[in-house]
Amino acid sequence: MSPTSFLFTFESGPDLPTPRPGQFVNVAVADDLTLRRPFSVAGIPAPGRFDLLVEMRGKGTRALAEKPVGSAVDVMGPLGNEFTLPDAGGVSLLVAGGIGGAGLRLLAQELRRGYHRIHALVGARSSEGLLNHVFPAPTGDGEVLLEVATDDGSTGFHGMVTALAEGVLDEPDAPSRVYCCGPPAMIAAIADITAKRNVPCEALLEEMMACGVGACRGCVVATRSGYKSVCSDGPVFDTRELVLEELVRA
């Protein structure tokens, strides 16, 4: 997908319930690692199958990337809550930073299945990291819009994707809801931008996980009602619930 990220498709068999947008699976990537690794379900190419879109970050993601095609992989899930799908019309704004596109891809597909209008903003440090091609292709009729931003200006808007988002939200006919996934600083900025404009916003958060089911309290984030676990209370949170300073600090 990019020089450092891979798309995997898994046959899950009939036992796995169909994952919903926002949900993740917890994957046993290597015998010598203590913990599984969580990845958002990034697509459902056919019933009984699902995609993961994985960026190589450390030992676990490298081990996953090195597995031969056809390997059996032990997967727990789908886990976690899901994005709230719009019940009315209007445009949904999707803001993805870096590998954050993985967390929004199934959502984008699902929104399109329901004929919702979407506007995707995809950011990265530079053009190689851009994951715009994992989103539905823009249509001429404005039903699907897609813009990209790079920090170094190598492709698209030169600057942060958050600046793009701010612009879009200030246009007439602005999106009526926002979904975002990416680095904490980006999420905090989007939370701030949407709060100021009173636009509902949901973010998919990432945290180190152990149990993945709410038992160990290892994956918490600070919310206005105390620490919540990303695995079982999340990974999708209403951004108005998050304590943004703590999100960025942690």
Add this chain to the structure above:
Amino acid sequence: MSPTSFLFTFESGPDLPTPRPGQFVNVAVADDLTLRRPFSVAGIPAPGRFDLLVEMRGKGTRALAEKPVGSAVDVMGPLGNEFTLPDAGGVSLLVAGGIGGAGLRLLAQELRRGYHRIHALVGARSSEGLLNHVFPAPTGDGEVLLEVATDDGSTGFHGMVTALAEGVLDEPDAPSRVYCCGPPAMIAAIADITAKRNVPCEALLEEMMACGVGACRGCVVATRSGYKSVCSDGPVFDTRELVLEELVRA
């Protein structure tokens, strides 16, 4: 080679000195294991190449067996001392228990290169474990003899290979020297049998190793002159030097 053992051939390139019979290499078999694993050089099929004959015992040997053909493997060696080759005529008796055949295979090849007469005794629990086929094939003229023993009698002599050895050493025209490799109890028995008959005997010993070069003192065996390290003082020892009770106890 058997249901649980494998023959690997390595390209060592020109840098590795040609291993001598009895020497071993210390192999980095897997990233997640703290130590390398030592294996006897079990043949030199061509210059710049060497064979290892490996029995699956635990994590390390399993990892080695699972490596795809053509993998680059980090090898230290050749290490250790070597068997004393006969300087006169007579028959050399080779006694191999189980995977012990690996430690004697290069010796057998080298003895045949020097036109020495050899008599190999190969033992195993049962026929599947027998490694007789790794030794030079017996010849009609008595230059190469080969007998097998199994504990369960499934092939060859029904009983211990040590009993075979005792018989051979009591025959007229008995071998003038003995080389052995196998479980500690077998080595102790052969040491005893040869000592009683005053036949010189060398054994190749196995011990857990860390450094492989005599630095850590982790791989010692008890000898009459104190603890000696298998990696640098051995792995080949004159059996008269060994403290047999300690060998069996450890």
Add this chain to the structure above:
Amino acid sequence: MPDITTRIGDLTMRSPVMLASGTVGYGPEYEGIIDFAVAGAIVTKTITVEPRVGNAPPRLVETPGGLLNAIGLENVGLTAFLAEKLPEAARLPVPVVASVAGTEPAQFEQLAAAVGERDEVAAIELNISCPNVERPRNPVWSDAVAVAEIVSVARAATGKTLLLKLSPNTSDILSVAEAAERAGADALTVANTLPGMRIDVERRRPALGNTTGGLSGRALMPVNLALVWKVAGHVSIPVVGSGGIGDTGDALEFLAAGATAVQVGTALFAEPAVPSQIAEGLRNYMGKNDVASMDELVGMAREEKRVCAETA
């Protein structure tokens, strides 16, 4: 089929494989994932008198062969535990051992009395060894007198079977163990996590919000096994092994060292089937090696036992 029923005081367990405190929450979180029916007992998350919010994230970081956690005893507190969590846990087909921690002896007394009163509680584990909270922490966990006081007051407060969970971070575990036995502990869990840390070099700060955490997982296994060996040779109450147990082989090592039962924690995260695998594995081992009973298995690597077996 070999019988692996295991008894510790009044706690009777189908198998010697317990689920370690803090790794399975209050139980229901793992319903449908862990097969509770094969486990000996579940030890619920340590509760305190008041609810605790726990430490600032990040709370987890992996280490080679292990895991550091700094949860900081986040828990619902005694009242909610008794009202909500305990009845839920009791629905699971497994005995419940309630883990409790106080900041001082009087709180241990209060907690032991309150949970001890409840029928759903099969036994109580006193946790004096969490490295991620201020109290009780070192020097308490390495102070035989302080530990004896905690055990005494809890002992007086309840007739339920009492386990005390020791810390591996002490230079003299035997005097603590001995004091606990004398003060009335029915069993000793050996042991909790070891203080450790990692640094996030990129961000130039400790990887955990709490700076240090507790090391668990396979990396810890040889350390806690050595402690079980030591303690089991010294006290006459049962010892429960904890620390890095991930498969049948590990469990056998702890049992052979003298542990009456084992607790599985961190290994559950990667493989929730570990308790079933171990229970099954122990039965297989006993069958294949003519080990007739758990009595014969427990301590089988100890000189005393080996001598008995050889002269029998």
Add this chain to the structure above:
Amino acid sequence: MPDITTRIGDLTMRSPVMLASGTVGYGPEYEGIIDFAVAGAIVTKTITVEPRVGNAPPRLVETPGGLLNAIGLENVGLTAFLAEKLPEAARLPVPVVASVAGTEPAQFEQLAAAVGERDEVAAIELNISCPNVERPRNPVWSDAVAVAEIVSVARAATGKTLLLKLSPNTSDILSVAEAAERAGADALTVANTLPGMRIDVERRRPALGNTTGGLSGRALMPVNLALVWKVAGHVSIPVVGSGGIGDTGDALEFLAAGATAVQVGTALFAEPAVPSQIAEGLRNYMGKNDVASMDELVGMAREEKRVCAETA
């Protein structure tokens, strides 16, 4: 190219990467395999007054992510060390730190005096923390008074730079560290191995001839890193990190925690090039991250330092 020269007392090292005692013998065993010229110093195998034959085998057993050893300080003794081993070690292109251990203070005094006299010795490491010998062992290594006495007599016996190697197996490392500093140690090596064991289930006995051994390797890393963090925040003499350091990242964590130098031990067994890799890796890191000096690197994850950097 960033300068990684490192000083500890009178010991000047080309790099902060030292080779840990007991893992490289007296040096020549690894000649042609380890590139000594990139290492800061070699710490030779701990020697005692009399030669020691060491413990009964097996002396090694692997653990998840680690290694247990029970060598038992096998060494040639003081006389042969001075006559044979030291001159050989001195031929290598690296400063020699002589590690010594006595059974009581008087022996430490004798050893420090004897090796301290020799020009080939750049510094002395007092080893009070080997878990595989009877003395000095716990309770000595966790007893501030006993440790202070050892350091004092060694200090009086030699003007050479003195490192003291602490044990991680103590509940109160700070008072030991403090006592050692006051008694005149120039630096503290934090830390040695942690007692541990494994059981050979098949043979129903401990895997090691000596029953227990010392845990080293990556499994130990987070434990000793936490101790370095603690000790470096408490004393003002340099701290040398030891425990499971296997790559540049590990070394950076120890340095960031406040260690002035690191020692590599167990990692050498699998990869003798680790010291070169780390020396190179540190230079790269400093270059890429605009870290101008070792001074800036050491302790960079500590609050004190971060605050300084931010207000600078």
